[in-house]
Amino acid sequence: MDFALREEVVSTKGPLSGEKIIEATAVTGGCIHDAWKIKLSTGEKFFAKTCPVENIGMLKYEEIGLASLNEKIDPNFLIIPKPIITQKLETAAILLMSWIDINRGNERKLGEGLALMHKHSAEHSQKSFGWQEDGFIGRSTQVGGWRKSWGECFVTLRLAPQLAMAEEWGLCIQKDKLFSKLIEYLDKHDPQPSIVHGDLWKGNTGIHRDGKGIIFDPAIWWADREVDIAMTKLFGGFSIDFYNGYNETYPLAKSHEERSDIYNLYHLLNHANLFGGNYQQSSISTLDKITILLSK
Structure with a gap:
């Protein structure tokens, strides 16, 4: 300084x-x-x-x-x-x-703490998804607003803005058809709104010297809690202790992995729009997998 x-x-x-x-x-x-x-x-x-x-x-x-x-x-x-x-x-x-001294160590309490945060907020939520104003995901704007429908929230406030930007590097798809199918698919899942970290990769976590988990650098909003879990798997690095701690505290639906590609598409598109390169191909591949999922 x-x-x-x-x-x-x-x-x-x-x-x-x-x-x-x-x-x-x-x-x-x-x-x-x-x-x-x-x-x-x-x-x-x-x-x-x-x-x-x-x-x-x-x-x-x-x-x-x-x-x-x-x-x-x-x-x-x-x-x-x-x-x-x-x-x-x-x-x-x-x-x-x-200031918090950040270390590495057993991630069980990190998983338990995240689960308790999701659970407590879901029990005291306002029953809508979104956030009251525009925020940020990295350098990109994270669009604000509220929706009662989870599918509509995720599609219109998260995917649609990123897909619009992706057209600049050549990603052109039949969005109307995709959006309607995604909204229907996610609404059938029918999650409770939880407050989520929103950018939960390994670099935004740590372990305190007393074993407690640490999270920071949030991109907060009210969402399906699975968006946080999905992102922990996008770039990897989280231990089995983390997932065991989470699931034993606030069990995930057995079907949660089916939705991971949908939720991680938001982050892949954001990275593709910001940095280009392999993130663009990853976005295209993930879209292909989602299309197959929705056609079943």
């Missing part, structure tokens, strides 16, 4: 006004924002993300997501960074949150 930004953070109007920063080191792993470990003279530690001022909306969405997920977890099983403030400074926007 450069000197000017450090001075802004502890200035009279800064988020750490009057404090003395003795350490502000870069944290690797993110590809969108700059990330920092901040240590004060008091010994207190914080995690901060900074970005250009015009992108402050991305940080505000993350702040809301972290706060919302924290309300739904059992802290005996799952830890999520606590957001402190999102603020517009002169040279950057900043999201300040609690």
Whole structure:
């Protein structure tokens, strides 16, 4: 963190006004924002993300997501960074949150904690799917809005915007026919709305020193809980302990794997639209598999 930004953070109007920063080191792993470990003279530690001022909306969405997920977890099983403030400074926007030491280890409590978050939120949901405003999935907009129908929500608010962008690299399909079949198929599944992390790949998880699971960097919305489970399998890396912990706490339907390709198509299309390359072919292959599934 450069000197000017450090001075802004502890200035009279800064988020750490009057404090003395003795350490502000870069944290690797993110590809969108700059990330920092901040240590004060008091010994207190914080995690901060900074970005250009015009992108402050991305940080505000993350702040809301972290706060919302924290309300739904059992802290005996799952830890999520606590957001402190999102603020517009002169040279950057900043999201300040609690610091958590992240390790690797047995993932059973991670699975149990995710299951409890899904279960608790489903029991206290507003019975609609979606989110109240536009958010973000990586650098892409994640369209806001509410739908009573799960199929309509996933198709119109998630797949349709990504498929529209995919036309720019040559993916052209008979969308009306696909959409109607998908909506009917997903509505027959008839899930309860749960609050979901929304971007649950291995890099957005960890294990605390006491064995509790850690999740961060959410792309929050109300959805079928299976979207989180499907994404854990898209890029892999989760252990059998994770899945056992989840299923023993909040069992999945035996048919859940049938829907994984549908749910992961959203993320594959997003990656294809952002990065191109092999993600484009993976999107096409997944669409082919979904077409076969819907024709049965």
